[in-house]
Amino acid sequence: MxxxxxxxxxxxxxxxxxxxxxxxxxxxxxxxxxxxxxxxxxxxxxxxxxxxxxxxxxxxxxxxxxxxxxxxxxxxxxxxxxxxxxxxxxxxxxxxxxxxxxxxxxxxxxxxxxxxxxxxxxxxxxxxxxxxxxxxxxxxxxxxxxxxxxxxxxxxxxxxxxxxxxxxxxxxxxxDMPAVLWGKLLLNLNNAINALSNLPLKAELSQRDYRRCLSLAQREALALYSAAGIKPMQLTALPPHWLARLLTVPDWLFKRLAQRMLAMDPLARSSMWEDLEAGRRTEVDWIQGEVVTLASELGSRAPVNASLLQLIREAEQAGADRRSWSGAELLARLQSTSA
Ligand SMILES: NC(=O)c1ccc[n+]([C@@H]2O[C@H](COP(=O)([O-])OP(=O)(O)OC[C@H]3O[C@@H](n4cnc5c(N)ncnc54)[C@H](OP(=O)(O)O)[C@@H]3O)[C@@H](O)[C@H]2O)c1
Structure with a gap:
């Protein structure tokens, strides 16, 4: 055997x-x-x-x-x-x-x-x-x-x-595993948002403001992928660009259209949240960090993902005293950095 x-x-x-x-x-x-x-x-x-x-x-x-x-x-x-x-x-x-x-x-x-x-x-x-x-x-x-x-x-x-x-x-x-991994990275951009929300994934993704944060992060990454010639694999029912748009619809419509995305255990959380809880270093440098690196290789910027990276670093430093971000607070923060 x-x-x-x-x-x-x-x-x-x-x-x-x-x-x-x-x-x-x-x-x-x-x-x-x-x-x-x-x-x-x-x-x-x-x-x-x-x-x-x-x-x-x-x-x-x-x-x-x-x-x-x-x-x-x-x-x-x-x-x-x-x-x-x-x-x-x-x-x-x-x-x-x-x-x-x-x-x-x-x-x-x-x-x-x-x-x-x-x-x-x-x-x-x-x-x-x-x-x-x-x-x-x-x-x-x-x-x-x-x-x-x-x-x-x-x-x-x-x-x-x-x-x-x-x-x-x-x-x-x-x-084409690189296409799979770049496609998964787009979905993993939510790990930081989930960890900052301090909520289970289902509760977080059910709130439009958090989804709008994810949409901003994904659209920023997708623009860079496009400039770099990276073609992410479609890993959800919708192609990546459409998913980034669907995330922004009102809650009642999202629940109706994205049933598969919300089909998860109500207790499920991101492993980045688990890392913060346990006081461990997170993988943010390998997720948001990849988008920031890609931007700098292209001579461009990735302010939304750079902000999320920074907020996770602050949460790592703060340990048990870290704050929870409401969807509205996080969205305002990300919109101010990308303006
Ligand atoms: N959890 C999820 O839901 C999930 C889903 C999809 C993908 N992933 C990915 O899967 C990977 C693993 O995630 P995970 O959540 O399973 O991580 P995890 O729970 O932290 O498990 C990894 C374990 O390996 C231990 N370890 C590290 N170096 C070791 C060594 N040299 N010898 C023995 N043990 C060692 C770690 O200990 P220390 O903490 O002490 O280093 C930790 O206990 C990550 O890349 C994650 O992003 C996770």
Missing amino acids: HSVGIMGAGSVGLYLGGCLQVVGASVVYVGRPTLLSALQNTGLRVTDYLGRDQTLAADALNLATHVSALAHCDLVLVTVKSAATADVALDLAQHLKPGAIVISFQNGVRNAEVLRAAMPSQTVLAGMVPFNVLSCGDGRFHQGSFGALDVAAHEGLSAYSGVFSRAGLAFNAQN
Whole structure:
């Protein structure tokens, strides 16, 4: 049986690993000692908003704190936050067997490149997780929204498509992962807005002013993509430019037209909100930061995304004292910077 390694046992890693192990995959989880020792008491439970509820007993979990535990794995899923990628890449390069397949299931557009540069003897593929996973405590990891995984097409993946499908994680093999990642980045621009709102995603996206903030951020990014020749993949029912417009319609109309976008667990939150809550560094530099960098490469500006980046930095600094932004306050702030 192929052995699957999880590099970064957190929300996404434990959810994906747990779903795969439940259907018989042999899974090794590498994570931080505190989280792993908590799992030794609780076991691992994976749930979703459509009724999945599966539990793995603590003694069934192969938990490790060092990358060397992945030395025998044929497939390794990298699920650390972007800030940790460069360090993890060096560790993986030292310990993985040649020819192992490594999939970056991270947000941001550059993580697979960083891994690939450090791992010439392994096959590194970009991946994308479209859904949200929340850590609910007591070893429970909950998928709160919908969507199928994307992975760069590669012949070596055929050995895994069966187990991923049985796990309810059927993936799309994509020939243009950069387009997928730039498309996902547009959606992830909401992570900062969600974190600043201090609300669950569904409550935040149900309010027009927050959606208008997202629309401003997306339209700014789309103009830069267009100037740079980047063609983002359409990942929602509407093409990206149309979605940016739909976001601005009144609440009653949005609820009617965007039912799929709001089809999520009312408790789901962005992982950027979770990072702020836990006092961790967020991924804002790999999300809003990419738009700001793109603007500067083009000799242009990205004031809306630069403001969101700045507000998240301030929230990181403020820790538990950070403020919550109402939709109207945030919109006024973003409109003033883009005027
Ligand atoms: N959560 C979501 O809903 C979601 C959805 C789609 C995509 N994503 C993306 O998926 C990626 C993972 O997100 P996540 O929310 O699962 O992150 P997470 O909960 O923070 O999990 C990552 C875990 O890996 C640990 N880690 C980092 N470096 C390590 C090392 N060298 N050895 C052992 N453990 C290490 C982290 O510990 P420390 O915190 O101590 O570093 C953390 O516990 C991100 O790029 C995120 O944007 C997340």
